[in-house]
Amino acid sequence: MAGSITITGELPKRRWGRAAGAGFDWGQPFVYFVALVAVLVSVVPVLYIWIGGFRTTPDINADPAGWPNPWSVESYVTVLTSPRFWGSVFSSSFVGLATTLGVVVLGVMAAFVLSRYDFRGRSGIYSLFAAGLMFPLTVAALPLSILLRDIGLHGTFLGVIIPQVAFALPVTIIILVPFLKAIPAELEEAAAIDGTSRIGFFWRIMLPLSMPGLITVGVLAFIGSWNSYLLPLLVMAAGGMPQELWTLPLGVQQFSTQYSADTGAVLAYTSLSMLPALAFFLVAEKRIVGGLTGAVKG
Amino acid sequence: MTTNTPAVMAAPRSAAPVPPRRPARRDARKWLEIGLFVGPALIVFLAFVILPVVLAGVYSFFNWNGLTPLERFVGFDNYVRALSDPLFQKAITNNFLILFASILIQGPLAIGVALLLNRKLRGRTVIRLLIFVPYVLAEVIAGLSWKLLLSPRGGVNALLEAIGLGELAQPWLANPEIALWVMFWILTWKYLGFAILLMLAGLQGVPDELQEAAQIDGATWWQVQWHITIPLIAPTIRIWIFLSMIGSLQLFDMVWVTTRGGPVGATNTMAVYMIQFGQGAPGYGSAIAVILFVISLTVALLYQRIALRRDLSGAITSGVR
Numbered sequence: 001m002a003g004s005i006t007i008t009g010e011l012p013k014r015r016w017g018r019a020a021g022a023g024f025d026w027g028q029p030f031v032y033f034v035a036l037v038a039v040l041v042s043v044v045p046v047l048y049i050w051i052g053g054f055r056t057t058p059d060i061n062a063d064p065a066g067w068p069n070p071w072s073v074e075s076y077v078t079v080l081t082s083p084r085f086w087g088s089v090f091s092s093s094f095v096g097l098a099t100t101l102g103v104v105v106l107g108v109m110a111a112f113v114l115s116r117y118d119f120r121g122r123s124g125i126y127s128l129f130a131a132g133l134m135f136p137l138t139v140a141a142l143p144l145s146i147l148l149r150d151i152g153l154h155g156t157f158l159g160v161i162i163p164q165v166a167f168a169l170p171v172t173i174i175i176l177v178p179f180l181k182a183i184p185a186e187l188e189e190a191a192a193i194d195g196t197s198r199i200g201f202f203w204r205i206m207l208p209l210s211m212p213g214l215i216t217v218g219v220l221a222f223i224g225s226w227n228s229y230l231l232p233l234l235v236m237a238a239g240g241m242p243q244e245l246w247t248l249p250l251g252v253q254q255f256s257t258q259y260s261a262d263t264g265a266v267l268a269y270t271s272l273s274m275l276p277a278l279a280f281f282l283v284a285e286k287r288i289v290g291g292l293t294g295a296v297k298g
Numbered sequence: 299m300t301t302n303t304p305a306v307m308a309a310p311r312s313a314a315p316v317p318p319r320r321p322a323r324r325d326a327r328k329w330l331e332i333g334l335f336v337g338p339a340l341i342v343f344l345a346f347v348i349l350p351v352v353l354a355g356v357y358s359f360f361n362w363n364g365l366t367p368l369e370r371f372v373g374f375d376n377y378v379r380a381l382s383d384p385l386f387q388k389a390i391t392n393n394f395l396i397l398f399a400s401i402l403i404q405g406p407l408a409i410g411v412a413l414l415l416n417r418k419l420r421g422r423t424v425i426r427l428l429i430f431v432p433y434v435l436a437e438v439i440a441g442l443s444w445k446l447l448l449s450p451r452g453g454v455n456a457l458l459e460a461i462g463l464g465e466l467a468q469p470w471l472a473n474p475e476i477a478l479w480v481m482f483w484i485l486t487w488k489y490l491g492f493a494i495l496l497m498l499a500g501l502q503g504v505p506d507e508l509q510e511a512a513q514i515d516g517a518t519w520w521q522v523q524w525h526i527t528i529p530l531i532a533p534t535i536r537i538w539i540f541l542s543m544i545g546s547l548q549l550f551d552m553v554w555v556t557t558r559g560g561p562v563g564a565t566n567t568m569a570v571y572m573i574q575f576g577q578g579a580p581g582y583g584s585a586i587a588v589i590l591f592v593i594s595l596t597v598a599l600l601y602q603r604i605a606l607r608r609d610l611s612g613a614i615t616s617g618v619r
Contacts, residue, residue, distance in 0.1 A: 031417065032419070039425055042430075042491060045447055065457050106339040109335040109338065117328070135348075138550060142357075142577070142580050143351075147346075147353065162342065165342060166342045166345070226436065234577075249437075249551075250438075252439055266442075267446065273436075278434060281430070
C-alpha cells in the first residue's frame with residue numbers, strides 16, 4: 001500500500017516487442033491511430049466549449065458548429081468582470097483549502113496514534129474509520145442537511161467544510177496509517193534515546209517524513225471538495241446562501257439555467273470554470289494520478 | 299520520563315519490576331496523547347458520518363416533513379411506497395443498466411486502449427495527460443458541457459448535418475428511448491480516461507521477463523496479452539470494477555445537471571429520485587437512502603465474495619503452471 005503510493009505517477013518502464021534490432025513494428029501506426037482517436041474524443045468536446053466562448057450568441061445560433069466569426073472576447077470579458085464568477089472561485093478555493101487543511105491535520109493526528117501507539121480499542125477505531133468507506137455522502141445527505149440546519153450551520157461555509165472533512169477522513173486514514181507504519185521504529189527509538197517525547201517525534205520527524213503521503217491525501221481531499229456538488233446543493237443553495245458565494249459547480253449550474261438564452265456567455269462561463277481544475281491538474285499531475293491509482297490499489 | 303524511556307524501549311513489555319507510580323503516570327500521559335490525537339477526528343467522524351447514517355435509518359420509519367416533531371411512526375410504509383413506485387423501480391433498473399454497461403463496455407475498452415498505449419510511443423506523456431482531461435473536470439461541468447453539445451441546436455447535431463448525416467440529428471437527451479444511453483456515453487467520456495490510467499498503472503507491475511519468454515516461445519502479441527498480461531493485471535481490473543459499480547449505484551451529479559432524471563424518468567437514478575422526492579419529506583427520502591445503501595452494500599459484499607473466490611482459485615491453478 002505504502003509502496004504503491006511512493007511510486008506515484010512514474011512512467012511505465014517496459015515496452016512491448018522492441019527487442020534490439022527488431023524491424024519495423026507494423027502495430028505502431030495502429031497504436032498511434034488509437035491514441036489519436038482517444039485523445040480527440042477526450043479533448044474535442046472541451047475545445048468546442050472553449051472556442052464556443054469566443055463566439056457571439058447570434059453567431060452560435062446561426063451555425064452551432066462553426067468557427068468563431070468574428071472572434072469575440074466579449075463573453076469571456078463579461079464573465080471575468082462579473083462578481084459572481086470570482087465569488088464562486090473564492091468560495092470553491094476557500095472551501096477546498098479549509099477542507100484539505102482539516103482532513104490532513106485531523107487525519108495525520110489520528111493516523112499517527114493508530115499506527116504507532118499500542119492500546120486497547122485501536123483496531124476497533126481503525127475498523128470504524130474503515131467502515132466509513134461504505135457510507136457514501138449520498139446516503140447521509142438528507143439527515144445531514146437536517147442536522148446542519150438544527151445546529152445552525154445551514155447556509156454557511158462550515159456547513160460544507162466540516163461534513164466534507166468527516167467524509168474524507170476514512171480514505172485519508174486508510175492511506176496514512178500504512179504510510180506512517182512504514183517509518184522505521186529505529187528512528188523513534190533513536191529520538192527517544194536523544195530525549196525526544198513521542199509528540200516531539202511526531203512533530204519533528206514523523207511529519208517531515210510523511211510529507212509525500214500528506215500531499216497525496218491533501219490533493220485527493222482538495223479535488224473531492226472542488227468537484228463536490230450534492231453537499232453544496234443541500235447546504236448552500238437550499239440553505240439560502242447568497243448566489244455570489246456558491247461554489248463553482250453550483251455557480252455554473254445556476255448561471256447556465258439563468259442565462260440559458262445567452263449560449264455564448266454560458267460557454268464562456270463553463271470553460272472558465274474548467275480552467276482552475278485543469279491548471280491544478282497540470283501542476284499536480286503526478287500526485288493526482290499516483291494518488292488516485294495508489295489510493296484505489298489499497 | 300525521559301530517563302526511563304530508553305530502558306522501556308530496550309525491553310518492551312518485559313516483566314522487569316518497575317516502580318508502579320511512574321508507569322501509571324506514563325500511562326495517563328499515553329492515554330491523554332491518544333485522546334488528544336485521535337479524539338478530534340473521531341468526534342467529527344461520529345457526528346457527521348455515523349450519526350446521519352443512523353438518523354437516516356430512524357427517519358425512514360416516520361412520516362415526517364422535517365419540521366414537526368418526529369411522532370408519526372409508520373413502520374415500513376415508506377419502504378413499501380418506494381419499492382412499489384414504478385418511477386423508483388425504473389430508477390433502480392437504470393442504476394443497474396449503467397452498472398452492467400460500464401463493466402461490459404468501458405472495461406474491455408479501457409483494457410484494450412491501455413494495452414496498446416503500454417509501449418514505446420512518441421509523446422506518451424502528453425497522450426496520458428490529454429486522455430485524463432475529462433476525468434479532471436467536475437462531473438457537473440462535464441455534464442453541462444455535454445448538455446450544450448447535445449442540445450437540439452448544439453454542436454453534435456450541427457456536426458452530423460455538416461457531414462451529411464442530418465437525419466440522425468435529434469434532441470439527444472430529450473428522447474426517452476435513447477436518453478439513458480446518451481447519459482451512458484457522457485459517463486464513458488468522463489470516466490474512461492481514469493480506467494485507462496488505472497490499467498496502465500497496473501501494467502507497470504507486470505514483469506518484462508514473462509512476456510519476453512512467451513515471445514521467444516513464439517506467442518503472438520495478442521496471445522501474450524490474453525494469457526499473460528491480462529491475468530496479471532486482474533487485481534487492477536477487479537478494483538476498477540468495484541469502483542465502477544459503486545459509482546454507478548450512487549450516480550447523481552451528472553444526471554441532476556443534465557436531465558434531472560427525465561424525460562419521463564428515462565434517466566432517473568436512485569439518488570436523483572431521493573433528492574427529488576425526499577427534500578420535502580425526509581422520512582420518505584431516508585427510506586430511499588437506506589434502500590440505496592443496502593443495495594450498494596449487498597452488491598459490494600457479493601462482489602467481494604465472488605471476486606475473492608475467483609482470486610483464490612486463480613492463484614492455485616495459474617500459480618502451478
